[in-house]
Amino acid sequence: xxxxxxxxxxxxxxxxxxxxxxxxxxxxxxTEVIDxxxxxxxxxxxxxxxxxxxxxxxxLAYRASDASTxxxxxxxxxxxxxxGVTAGDPMSANAQGLFLLLFALLALSLTLGxxxxxxxxxxxxxxxCVALLLLAVAAFGDTAGLAKVGxxxxxxxxxxxxxxxxxxxxxxxxxxxxxxxxxxxxxTG
Numbered sequence: 001x002x003x004x005x006x007x008x009x010x011x012x013x014x015x016x017x018x019x020x021x022x023x024x025x026x027x028x029x030x031t032e033v034i035d036x037x038x039x040x041x042x043x044x045x046x047x048x049x050x051x052x053x054x055x056x057x058x059x060l061a062y063r064a065s066d067a068s069t070x071x072x073x074x075x076x077x078x079x080x081x082x083x084g085v086t087a088g089d090p091m092s093a094n095a096q097g098l099f100l101l102l103f104a105l106l107a108l109s110l111t112l113g114x115x116x117x118x119x120x121x122x123x124x125x126x127x128x129c130v131a132l133l134l135l136a137v138a139a140f141g142d143t144a145g146l147a148k149v150g151x152x153x154x155x156x157x158x159x160x161x162x163x164x165x166x167x168x169x170x171x172x173x174x175x176x177x178x179x180x181x182x183x184x185x186x187x188t189g
Contacts, residue, residue: 024158030151051081127157
């Protein structure tokens, strides 16, 4: 592969699609809103799409000198791959909570660092952060209701990441219409 090949927006779009689909499946599994679908059903998608595909997208972003996107996708790929291959392994609730809490910190870093990435991407990372935090507290306290709320935040984050990628592919709007700055303001004095 030639170094001159650009992986910029294409890599970002691919990564956000992978994140969106994985996060949406993971979130809906935790909500249990679809009969017979649990978070455990997201394991294969999390391992291969969320884990491997996101990690590779991160490496391609690094190659294109996009350190922010590369860091986000490589780190999220590591999260999803680790979650996918360890799901179902016997571990304590505290170990599960700690794992989720540590990756909530990663999601917080991504949210704060995504200032130039657009509102949808920041919101998706923010929803992921809240989801992981709620799921961590639910694991520590063995609270199924809180895990469902965390699942809804994950599902919303997945929809946001998916829409950000879909908007980039289809040229769809990504900002809410609003007033232009300074419009309607009169000076006195």
